[in-house]
Amino acid sequence: MAKFVLAGSANCPYFARAELLADNLETNLPDFKVHKIVKNPDEWENWLSDICKRNAWAHSSSPLIWRELLNRGGKGVLIGGSNEFQEYAAGYYGSSSAMKSSDMTTISSENMETHLSVTEEEEHMKSLSKPLHVCITNAASPVIYHMLNEIVSGDVIGRDTELNIHLLVEAEEIGVAEGVSLEAMDMASPLLREISVTADPNEAMNRASLIIVMDDLGQNENEPWEDWIRRCGTVYSNYGTIIHNWASSDCKVVVAGSGPLNLGAYLIQREAKNILRQNVIVPSRLPENRAKSAIARRINVNSSGIVDIIMWGNCGGSSHLDLSKGRVHGCEGAIWGPPSYSRPIKDMVHDDKWLQNEYLQTVKTHAERLQNALQRPASVSEAHAVVATISDWWSGDNNGQIYSLGVTSDGCYEIPEGLVFSLPVKFHQGSWRVVEDVSITNELKAELAKIVDELQREIEVIFPSPNKAKQSPETVEEVSEDNNNKKVFGVKEGSDSTPGVSDVQGPTNGEENEITRSGPLSRIAEESETDTKEGTTVTETDEV
Incomplete structure (x- = not known):
């Protein structure tokens, strides 16, 4: 399947010409798909500069056209502007646009009026709704790619709840996550109010009512176990602090992915003092x-x-x-x-x-x-x-x-x-x-005691006691009186x-x-x- 992204300023005549050609190709070719991004003229320059910088592209005018290669595991491939797209379509599909300059100007004016009308209507609808904010970490993972469809379909949160989804990724993975967000928008779900991509965890978790931690924190080859636990502990503790500062007070946190997950949930609920302990879970x-x-x-x-x-x-x-x-x-x-x-x-x-x-x-x-x-x-x-x-x-x-x-x-x-x-x-x-x-048999009780000791050893790495003795979770928990009040x-x-x-x-x-x-x-x-x-x-x- 060929998937193209056509982005441009709402009042650009060349965007109008490229849009007409793309629409014709999508109508006549079953495997040709196009996604359109229309920006206000005052937003276009900043948006273009940002996306070109992230993808290392050299382009300075409207429109901007690229081909998505997400299904092949790669980022988008730049085609260029209107003229480059015309040449591409003629070479690959034998199709071109014969739109006159006067028609281009007329259609661009109509596009601008339509864009302003649609934007005004969208802003009005947003003011009437209060969508649920959902943050998903490690959003470039294939697991999240498969997860989004179920979330936005309404089968998870409910069919009467609109969603604002915030995808949190590392800076170098923003391009892949942008492709994931385009796929999500292409599903045209009535419950998906907005989807955004960011490398800033404060921004991603702001006002979040549901946070799904999907970080891949497996132990590296030749990495000492204690170093691995400390590395993971730093990540989870930072998440807990950010959740405390930015997330909704009734936020629910799901700690999944890979790594010491129980320890992660323990550290998050320890640092996020405004979140009830029963609102932090680990799926089994x-x-x-x-x-x-x-x-x-x-x-x-x-x-x-x-x-x-x-x-x-x-x-x-x-x-x-x-x-x-x-x-x-x-x-x-x-x-x-x-x-x-x-x-x-x-x-x-x-x-x-x-x-x-x-x-x-x-x-x-x-x-x-x-x-x-x-x-x-x-x-x-x-x-x-x-x-x-x-x-x-x-x-x-x-x-x-x-x-x-x-x-x-x-x-x-x-x-x-x-x-x-x-x-x-x-x-x-x-x-x-x-x-x-x-019913707990003696054999099962012994097995559970071994697992308790394993979890307490993980906590001991993060919070070592002065005499190097094993420290119980209750002792560590005493650091925060607020947490002791959560039951x-x-x-x-x-x-x-x-x-x-x-x-x-x-x-x-x-x-x-x-x-x-x-x-x-x-x-x-x-x-x-x-x-x-x-x-x-x-x-x-x-x-x-």
């Missing part, structure tokens, strides 16, 4: 969805029918996969029931050996196999996992399902208060609440006490996640062993 949906899809393929059901799988622990590190409350809907068998009818995962799989071995190996290698097949990191599933979490958080899940979510602990399940930890939650009308009736309340749910099944552990020092055995299935496996050692450990890469 991607590894949770992958665990569901592995079971769905095994028993031949839709993966959406696998519910209530729990991912405990560190969303950017070690975690524990728990199937104790997991159930299956829509399964075929001798017993049928209404859509609400479900059966435990263990009963449907009916293969403890597979659950303890092959299943864990399948979950472990899924991300690697997917990346090898695509020849690039997965982005669609990651984007959907983030927006699905936001959608459930914003509007609530009507089915009452249990999901996993990195949240600030209030002390439930003996997780230290103030520590950000992935826990089982339910969503309801814009909030979440911890499910507190999950996260868990709500007891149900009475099911089915024990746990298996563990998944993720990267700690930049390594892969580990999957271990625990719960009744591990005891079944241990009956054939001569000792009572804990299950062996393998690894899995966790991307969210």
